[in-house]
Amino acid sequence: MPTPLYWQSKANRYNLVGEICDRCGTRLFPPRDVCPECEAPAKTPFVFSGRGKVYSYAITYNAPIAFEEYIPYVVALVKLEEGPLISAQLTDVEPENLQIGLPVEMVTRKLQESGDAGVIMYGYKFRPSLHRQVSPG
């Protein structure tokens, strides 16, 4: 990702900081400032727990140039326990253990490097939970 974008979104990427809508309480990640549920302004920061479950996954064998060196890698849609769906890589997981519904937790990992002498970009990935998750209700 371009370096300016990286700087603009550091808080989101390192700490999974999104927003909560003050009117309807919807938790939003990524942050977007206008609540998609009720259209009210939604700028109050909300820190997500990082816990979620795999909603879908896919194994990448052909990637954009910036990610070619990491092939094969796993991408996923993760349903965070607070509600939102998020796109991210899965890490520290064996292919035979991949399944929809797998409980995962967020970790901060290297995403990519912008060249040999450039910025190393970190962000969120998800690994199988090392702690037992308690399902709500």
Next chain:
Amino acid sequence: MRDVSIIGIGQTKVGEHWDISLRHLALEALQAAMADAGVAQADTLYVGNMLSGELNGQEHLGALIADFAGLRGIEAMKVEAACASGAAALRLGYICVASGAAQIAIVLGIEKMTDAWGSDVTGALALAADGDYEVAQGLSFVAINALLMRRYMHEYAVKHMDFAPFSINAHENAMTNPYARFHMKITSERFERARMIVDPINLLDSSPIGDGAAAAVLVPAEAARAFSGVPVRIVASAVGTDTLAVHDRRDPLALDGAALSARRAYEQAGVGSEDIDLFELHDAFSIMAVLSLEAAGFADRGQGLRLAMEGEIGIKGRVPISTMGGLKARGHPVGATGVYQIVEVVQQLRGLAGHNQVENARLGMAQNIGGSGATVVTHILEAPE
């Protein structure tokens, strides 16, 4: 708003046109359409294209192609809506003529993708997705569709092989379309053995890139008979949008943008899905064909594959799709595809589809999707009396 008819169509073969430049390829389709229509001039030119800046080092295609085609001075603009650019250009051409702002509008879709390195094209196609929160995380455009496919397989307990009929049907139809990129059949065995790109999507689930240009000439329906081309009336033109990122969707497997676009189109034409005789859908990937059928009401949720398994998507089926090869076998020069779909529906409704003719085709629907469903443009066309 007055009625609008298409009176001329033109297209180039989809292929790797390494010896033809962008402006020459555009001209070929444009001149074919103008000759078919019997027009030597126009008031407006809208050019649908997604990647000319990124892959060809050229933006500003409206003025460029207008001048190159001998139409210097007319109103001309490039229109971009990712892979829906072609149909988006048609939408604007339609509004132009329907509103009275123009008497003759030309719509052109053009894309030249094969002059670039494959990895550059992969990166460019990702521009249709959410750059900050999908692509930056390492998701390619294929990956986004692969996530949808695996979720669909999980929710509806279907297997990867169940998607094969879409590719088999598309390739079968392309055999008798001289403009198609591919002229080879696909068997179940080949589908099963094809190389994985992003598991579960393999090579034969995915439409090929290519170079191509297609064009159409639009005039008011009341004036159509004055021109040489057999007129086909546009009875619906509608757009729906949705979130770019799949993770922001209300329901990832429901293409809300496509459902909105189709519903608006049906309302305009006063018809339902049961009245549509052929559906040129956006089969960029086999999963997208399935979701499109469901979103447009041709199958209930989770039943899209059943249509294919029961043989209903072929030329003689209840819902013929990809009748000239679709994106899968005719090819997918991304910004041009939407206009190819329209050209093919016009061929069908004029009764000039040859071996691929859908019998008694009266209403044809074309739906062009940008990204993974964020912009959807639907047109319904009606055969001449």
